[in-house]
Amino acid sequence: MSPKKIVLRFSPEISDKPIISRLVKDYDLLINIVKANVNPQREGTLVLEITGEQVEGGMEYLRKLGVQVQPLTQEIIRDEEKCTMCGGCTAICPTGALYIERPSMEVKFDGDNCVVCQLCLKICPVRAMEVKL
């Protein structure tokens, strides 16, 4: 069975709880952490590759805890023409994929760090961020 790629988002309240270990112990899942950005009292994000019989049960467990679970099948792109480089997205982006380069103050987008949370789509004032399916 090929691994399922998913993005998990944790609210600050649960980001310091032992959650992933339960997926291994209780649901017998094989987990490969592709990307992780988890800090106490902050929003956290994880990109995982999961294999096992009880994937759905594990996902159900995560959702019950308030973890947002999304399949990673989409990609975010930036319309360079539209972006005015205001920087308004850079303190919202949870993974630092959208960031300001200093001292030029230019706004950069590193798709490799993007976990497709789509917050930037909602808050970009000129709608420069798009989902590519």
Added chain:
Amino acid sequence: MEKSYAEINAKIKSGKAVVLSAEEFISLAEEKGISGAARTVDVVTTGTFAPMCSSGAFLNFGHSSPRMKMHRVWLNEVPAYAGVAAVDAYIGATEVPEDDPLNSQFPGEFRYGGGHVIEDLVAGKPIKMKATSYGTDCYPRKTLETTITLDEINEAFLFNPRNGYQNYNCAVNLGSKTIYTYMGMLKPNLGNAHYSTSGQLSPLLKDPHFKTIGIGTRIFLGGGIGYVAWNGTQHFPSIQKSPEGKDLGPAGGTLSVIGDLKQMSSKWLKGVSFAGYGASFAVGIGIPIPILNEEVALYAAATDRDLYAPIVDYSDAYPNRVPGNLGHVSYADLKTGKITVNGREVATAPMSSYPKAREIAAILKQWISDGGFQITEPVQPLASPADGICGKALKG
């Protein structure tokens, strides 16, 4: 050392004026000192590109046959104010279509508003126009549906009642839930801090006492030429002080600006949408500062380290008009990407584009260096901090 506007303009005309952007002038002043920099440089250019809600455009559509006294007007379904003469209207930047869901599904998206209409108009796109009226003997027509473009209408001029804010709050959220403001999305419990000026490049931060910027000043506006028409609404200039009495730079001044939309560019006039707040308009403004003397030079050389923004809580203090703030922070600190508020490290982000501000200052520098853009002595100065104007509260 004193230079007159006429002397500087003579140098601009002969192509001999020394023009630097505010960033370049700061470096020169650090190297040569204020006196040396003031002697060398004739004009310093500034720039800002940021959302400026108090913006809009007056349009005159020309008369149809038969004539119509337009009572209600919609442009791409966005209502324009038609309570002026027969075929005049004002399209305001924050107006949204009547069927916009607003915040009924919070946070609303506000995808298209008056600012977007102006951007599309300037880009040369056809705009769907609808008008209704009650009919009079001299203006019998009652309905009209047509398409207009910028070239086909008589006049279109931007007239923004409050632009170019001298300084602005650094917005934070002390509350426990995410809030959606005109300063963007603010995450709970000091999750982020948003600020919105171009700091050391920002026009009014470089002329705190309105020594050179006044009524009639010729400026870069939306990619074309514009003018300072008046003070902006809520023009309450002051000099901020720390509790110890340290000068924290100016705040509170605003400008009302005007200019012909037909020579502007949609690159510098952008409709913007703030989730949960509304539609607005990002405007590019650049103002030249003639270096008349050392005092003007000293202000123009102010750096991000000298200019401060007040930190304001938008969960309670701002909406409920609770006076005071959470302290001041320099633009130098804001630009590092993190500041400390109430003992906590907070990530910062601008809502005002510094790269675009730099580009505007460079374009204006080019215009002046090329001899095609002369500086203007104000017809009348604007109120300065010395006038001590304060905002009034609304009863009710």
